[in-house]
Amino acid sequence: MDRLNGKLYLICAFSLAGTSVISARFVTGKLGTFTITAVSLFFALVFLVPLCGKQLVQYIRLMSFRNFLFLSLQALCGIFLFRMFLLSGLYYTSAGEAGILTGATPAITALLAMIVLREPVSGRKLAGILCTVGGILIIQGVLTPGNGLSLEHIGGNMLVLCAAACESAFNTLSRISAVKAAADLKGLSNPIAQTAIVSAIALILCLIPAPFEHPLKELSGIGLTEWTALLWYGVFVTALAFICWYSGIKRCGAFTAAAFSGMMPFTSMLLSTVVLGESADYQQWLGGFLVIVGMILIGTEVLMPRLRYLRIQKTKERNR
Known part of the structure; x- marks a missing residue:
């Protein structure tokens, strides 16, 4: 039940995160x-600090x-650098295409787990990574001779x-931190406090370069x-997406989170069509389809051990 709640939290987290492409537009x-x-981030802290109160201290x-x-x-990777790259990229590419490209997250997470954490890679997981890479290449127009994408567009992607x-x-x-914090914080886990601290650190980082953009004017x-955006x-x-994220990641592993991160491109693609009225050509749809297939392959790889475990348990119950 706890894992199911974790997965529901992750779905909510990535669905809300998927709206970032639209609101940023x-x-x-x-x-x-x-x-x-x-x-x-200032608005996030205004919302979060009253909710934390003494728990934050x-x-x-x-x-x-x-x-x-x-x-x-x-804070550096998940907010400061993520938004710096995303917002800069939106100057040169569409919201719908950016949403599709965020679907590369599961494959990149799988590669990080393989290279950094030295986790074994199955054929299904490798196929998922290759599908994602192929989809990205098609979206970029690399595999289509004479495509009309400019260098600026490719740079944005x-x-x-x-x-x-x-x-x-x-x-x-976040997953490594969740494991370490369970011991260091004596079992205390507060997603709202975690979100407030990460938001405050990211805000401090942003306040360094922000004055050069003449923000008041x-x-x-x-x-x-x-x-409103x-x-x-x-x-x-x-605020809400990170609260759901920290509530989910302490209950689920990194690969499970990677699988559900595919909710970001789904949400972005849907909203870019409905809200912004953007359209995609066949090349973008084909590339998006491959990215989604890659996400599904990686996601089902996460679920397979659990399914095998349930089958074994059912077989044991029948034999009793």
């Missing part, structure tokens, strides 16, 4: 990258330097892929739609 080009991130007191280091790395890589690094770091020129980015994409 409303402010990209009107505000600087770090201004967008800083303002959204207690969590900070029990937190070791190692816990703080892991949370700082998560590469920036989105860098964002996906940062998300994968964040996934891996730019913020004074935006309207209600842009402010920033509020959504802060409360839903950051």
Whole structure:
């Protein structure tokens, strides 16, 4: 039951995270990258701090330097670098295409687990990685002679892929941190406090380059739609999504989280069509299909051991 709850939390987390591409589209080009991130993080903290209260103080007191280091790395990869690459990439590519490209996260996470954690790779997992890579190449137009994609468009897609890589690094770091924190924090686990700390660290990082974007002048020129997008980015994409994420990752492994991270491209593709009215050509749909197939292959690889375990248990019960 606890694992099922963890999976539900992960579905909610990545579904909310998938709306980041859409909400960012409303402010990209009107505000600087770090201004967008800083303002959204401010809204997130305004929402989070009253919810934490004394629990946040207690969590900070029990937190070791190692816990703080892991949370700082998560803030760097999962918020600062992820949004820097994603928002920069949206200058040159469509929201729908960016959403599809975030589907590379499961494959990149699998590669990190294989290279960094030295986990074994099965044929199904390898096929999933290859499908994802092939899908990305098709979306990029590399396999189509005479394609009309400009270098700027390809560069934008590469920036989105860098964002996906940062998300994968964040996934891996969060799982390692969840295991370490169980011992260091004497069993205390508070997803809201974790989210508040990570958001505060990321906000501090953003405040360093943000002044160079003339934020006060730019913020004074935006309207209600842009402010609503920033509020959504802060409360839903950051606060609620990260609360669900930390609630889920302590119950599930990194590969399970990687499988459910495919909810990001699903949500982005759907909303880019419905909300932004964007359309994709056959090449993008084919590439997106391969990315989704890769996600499914990696995801089913995660579920296979559990299915085998259930079959063994049923067989034992019948033999009794």
